[in-house]
Amino acid sequence: MVSVHNVSKLYRLYNRPADRLVETLSLNRVQRHTDFWALRDVSLSIERGETLGIVGPNGGGKSTLLQIICGVLEPTTGRVHTPGRVAALLELGAGFNPEFTGRENVYLNGEILGLSRAEMDRALPEIERFADIGEFLDRPVKTYSSGMYVRLAFSAAINVAPDILIVDEALAVGDAVFANRCVRKFEEIKKRGVTVIFVSHDLGLVKLISDRAIFLMNGRLQAEGEPSDVINRYIGVVLERQKAFDAAPSERTPVRSSFRHGDRMAEVVAVELLGRDGHPARVIESGEPVVVRVASRFHVEQAEPMVGLLIRTRIGMDVFGTNTKLEKLALGPCQPGDVLEVDFHLRCSLCPQEYTLTVATQHPDGSSHDWLDEAIAFTVVDSRFTAGVANLRARVTARVTPASAP
């Protein structure tokens, strides 16, 4: 049984490395640091053969906790008890020397874990079979593709008969076939009584293979229990934070952009992307009707104002652009101080990908009052994966003409 009792980890942040040395070596208590608690009072116990998934936002303390459980870091307070051999995959192929062959690296890896050469000889066939990299096992690791690297490192870690296996985000790199094989392997080693502790951002995987999950945020244990409950709690917190994040900028800093230019005789004061429900959204379902709302304030009189938008992909390719003039919407003269709000109603027939939204308010001749590149970034999701940019909503039919027909 792995137990974590009241574990806290304090990081002392120093301005200069020399300050740390002075403090470590001084006998009187010189203070030259500021405190940062990466973990606060975390207690856990994990039964033999149990699989524990750890979820949480980045910087929440997940990796710190794993490192403390493995013994790479020492806790500031509290204590960890790990009976048996711990195999850790904190980073893939940590300790692999690229000049050496896979086989040599696997042997050394085993030796670091405390296995004898004879034990490694016994484990090798299974490592070889599971990694499935063929003759590459006898080639230098530097010639491996990243997929082969993952497979060998993972295989070397799980096939050395550990009692406790600790995995940090390791499966994120492998291909689908390998990920599937790993899941089955997890099931198998669980049956052997191996305790597995793993961190993943893939919530589906956590739900699939863990018996219990914990949710860590700001160094504290926020939730513990059934994986699906814990994941729901985590998603709830993430959504709340996302909302707070979305709400805050619209009040304080009205608009953001990667590049802004124009004469500022009129200014864009608000840009919003509204989802189907009329609320601001950054994640849009493919095919969902959305509204892009652009509000501009005029500082001079403008007889024929014009407002436009442009959607681009992440790599900067124009996907769709239009403006009020092209859409033949006359916006009448605006006086200084007027705020003009324009809604573009669009059907978001885009393929799942990340996009950016650029908006502008312009003179009738097209020169800019105020042009904001990439004012909003949004993601399009779909239940199906489709390639490209435009979601053309294919309806597929087929018929077969038999060869024997006259």
Added chain:
Amino acid sequence: MKAHYRDVRVGTAAAGRSLDVTCTVENAGPETWRSDEGYAFSYQIFDPDTGSLVEDGRRTMPAQDVPPGGSAPLRLSVALPAEPGDYRVYVSPLRENHAWFYETGSEFLLLDASVENGRAHLGRERIATGGGVRLEKALRSVGRALWYPFRTLARHRSLIRSLVRRDIAGRYRGSYGGLFWTVIHPLLMMVTYYFVFGIVLRTRFAGDTRPSSFVLYFLAGMLPWLAFSEAVGRSPLVILEHRTFVKKLVFPVEILPANLAVAGLVSELFGALIFTAGMLYFGRPLSATVLYLPLLVIPQFLFTLGLSWFLAALGVFFRDVGQILGFLLTLWFFLTPICYPEASLPQEWLWLFAQNPLFVLVRNYRRILLEATGPDWPSLARLSALSFGMFLVGFAWFYKLRRSFADLL
């Protein structure tokens, strides 16, 4: 803030992990203990190995105010954690948000206990003072400082062997010469020095005018230097190069400098092969005094390793160490009479040059390998003492700073 304890009784519950403590606490300080001013009794549980706090106990308020000179009954139950292992419990009064009495120099109750199979076992109970416990800790760390460096080497010897093998094989991996370079490298260096000192500057040792004497004297002096400079020169960067070992693997980092020192000895072994070949070539017999060699190699190894430990830890904090060291080692090489005879040094300053540990080693290597005499015992004894000290201090330094490595890399 002072307290005395009387009638201490500690019992373990029949089936459980708690220790029941009863005693009478006397207020030996000038202030009255009032619970509304934050005075309370409680305990803290520490991990005796690391000294880290495991648990802060629940507070027990004194039933009524305790005036100076008065006393109060103390009854509390210490709940030990479920995890098996040893624990050290401090029972003491405290003033909330001010201090624990034991921190201010007062006496406190110290219980050593352990948990096994979910049951608490009481080891030793006594009344201790902070100073006494600190002294005990200091004595224990002295004991550790003497014992741990040897334990490290003994425990990880097979890992050190594999890592050194890998280091040496890896150095020339991908080159056509392979292991051949391990031999050829000192040989080429020797030829260079032979050209400069033996042929151009006509340096001669011990009044012997044959060029062969220069070659052999120079080689004998190079043997300890090869091992020393290789290990020490690489030590400031060794932890940085193995940062994944520190941050991502459960790995005894203290063996990394040891690997360097052992790899240095392997280089010396190759140097010794060249030396032996030279002796055969020039028709010089090896005398039986060669058997003294271990007496030189052991202090040389300890000194090298101690310095490597020291520099390896320092190199994590100051990356500049690696830069300066290259220059210092060159200087050190020329301050040591390796490619010139001792007699060329200013004689009135010879006593100062003789303080250099490498000087002692070089001189003694030559004595036993070439001059067929035993080592110079007084200088060797001093060197051994110094090396042993360096070995212990280097390890203690490394061990103390090791905890910061993961945060710094």
